[in-house]
Amino acid sequence: MEKTKFKIQGIKCGNCSLLIEERLKAKEGVVKVKVDQTSNKGVVIYDKQKINESDIYKTIEEIGGFKVEKIEDGMENRVENTNYANPNIVEEEKPPIGISNVKKVFAVAVVLVLLFQFFTFGNKNNQRSKSNGSVKNTSAQEQQQADDSQQAPITAQKNDNPVLEAYVVSRCPFGLQMQRILADVIKNIPSAAQNIKVRYMGSVSNGTITSMHGDAEAQENLRQICLREEQPNKYWQYVSCQMKTGDTSGCESPTGVDSPKLSACVSNSGRGLAYAKKDFDLNGKYQIQGSPTLVLNGRQVSEFDFGGRTSDAVKTAICSGFNNQPGFCSTNLTTANAATSFSATY
DSSP states (O other): OEEEEEEEEOOOSTTHHHHHHHHHHTSTTEEEEEEOTTTOEEEEEEOTTTOOHHHHHHHHHHHHTOEEEEOOOSSOOBOOSBOSSSTTOBSSOOOOOOHHHHHHHHHHHHHHHHHHHHHHHSOOOOSSEETTSOOOOOOOHHHHHHHHHTSOOOOOOOBSSOOEEEEEOTTOHHHHHHHHHHHHHHHHOGGGGGGEEEEEOOEEETTEEEOTTOHHHHHHHHHHHHHHHHOHHHHHHHHHHHHHHOOSGGGTTTTTOOHHHHHHHHHOIIIIIHHHHHHHHHHHHTTOOEESEEEETTEEEOGGGTTSSSHHHHHHHHHTTBSSOOGGGGOOOOOSOOOOSSOSOO
16 A cells, blocks of 8 residues: 655635545545645555556546645655555554553554544535635535525525526536536526526636636636627537536537637627626625525525425426426426536536
8 A cells, every 4th residue: 555645736615625535535546535625735545556646646636727746754655554445454463562552552542533533523514615715624415405404495586587596616616516407407498598597706806807716717707708698509508518528619619609709708808807797796796605606586595495406406496486387397307416526427
């Protein structure tokens, strides 16, 4: 077994550390992994016969455009005599532990318990990327659902033609998850497109668009805003392509995007930035802080009040905003949780 320690540059979304852990755990050869949200430092124990250190770092960097720096501590990285498939099995006989060693073992055990309590209980989770960067930290979607269920559900405002606005950023794992859900709703219920609008989080500073995960995300936000405003019939086709691998220009031609028109919008502050500014003004109006955040008929709602981050739950949320529900509200969509981050599948 081998051990590698590293620090990750560029983590800003609250659950990126959890996403990194999940991706690495899915890799063959990775035995144990821990990434600390506060310090952005991590450690991976792995089988070098199945995966190497560079592949581990590459996996991390591909998740969100992060930069991984190896931490050299001057200690041997080889992990001996531990069976990680069954930690209770000792690989070789050890001599009896003397009295002095008992004290050492006890001290180490106390430290390990304290570390376990810190990582287990020291942080909480919110399954959104927060614009202010101060995000809580645990993993499961069920935890977010439990947190939201403790609050009284907000009754949606109703009208004849409700609009569900989803506030996201284009590189947030959970923002991509929500866009994937909305795309699936529209794929199965095309008429629901008129009841859905994606808006973006960010700001404009000195004539430049900014976003919580850096310039690449800010520019992609601007591209998607321009498509939404000037080529709306291409928006969902492009987004559905782009969310698979994060490709940008490679998704324009296959989806029929007018590339010169898109470039002109992005470079013209009277168009692209003006559209973006309207979204950002609404961020303040509705007190948007996390990606994704849903606003139905001018009021914040939680997808978890309707069943979670699934196509059927979001359809139900939309339908709750109608005075008289249309026929598509009886259509059953998938109740499976959509994938986070970039994914070729739902």
